[in-house]
Amino acid sequence: xxxxxxxxxxxxxxxxxxxxxxxxxxxxxxxxxxxxxxxxxxxxxxxxxxxxxxxxxxxxxxxxxxxxxxxxxxxxxxxxxxxxxxxxxxxxxxxxxxxxxxxxxxxxxxxxxxxxxxxxxxxxxxxxxxxxxxxxxxxxxxxxxxxx
Numbered sequence: 001x002x003x004x005x006x007x008x009x010x011x012x013x014x015x016x017x018x019x020x021x022x023x024x025x026x027x028x029x030x031x032x033x034x035x036x037x038x039x040x041x042x043x044x045x046x047x048x049x050x051x052x053x054x055x056x057x058x059x060x061x062x063x064x065x066x067x068x069x070x071x072x073x074x075x076x077x078x079x080x081x082x083x084x085x086x087x088x089x090x091x092x093x094x095x096x097x098x099x100x101x102x103x104x105x106x107x108x109x110x111x112x113x114x115x116x117x118x119x120x121x122x123x124x125x126x127x128x129x130x131x132x133x134x135x136x137x138x139x140x141x142x143x144x145x146x147x148x
Contacts (some may be wrong), residue, residue, distance in 0.1 A: 001017070002035075002039045004043050006046070012055050015054055016056075018059050029071075036076060037083075052086075057092045058091060088118055089118065090118055090119075091118055095123070
């Protein structure tokens with residue numbers, strides 16, 4: 001599930017992805033692809049005119065292998081990379097499982113420094129029990145203090 005939470009003080013759209021609400025067994029690759037395109041296009045239209053960047057907060061709290069289908073991920077990554085890579089300003093991964101951080105540490109060797117610098121792993125931020133507006137303000141203050 002993704003929510004477009006508005007924009008930050010620089011006019012960049014903010015997207016919150018709750019990974020634990022994704023169930024690849026209940027959908028098709030085509031529907032996931034359409035959902036991602038729709039979400040990213042909608043986020044870019046939410047940004048301040050002239051700003052073609054967005055920030056993603058990917059919350060992995062409560063997620064596990066049941067929330068991922070590697071076949072779907074392998075098909076989506078090149079599409080997102082081809083069409084939206086330059087639009088991503090930052091990707092904040094919060095509450096990530098150890099396995100994901102270990103995989104990232106291996107994969108980032110093969111990526112350019114600019115891409116690696118856009119991805120940040122943050123601990124101690126929760127989006128689970130707060131209303132959307134308060135959640136965004138709380139998360140954003142914590143993330144900007146730690147990362148920006």
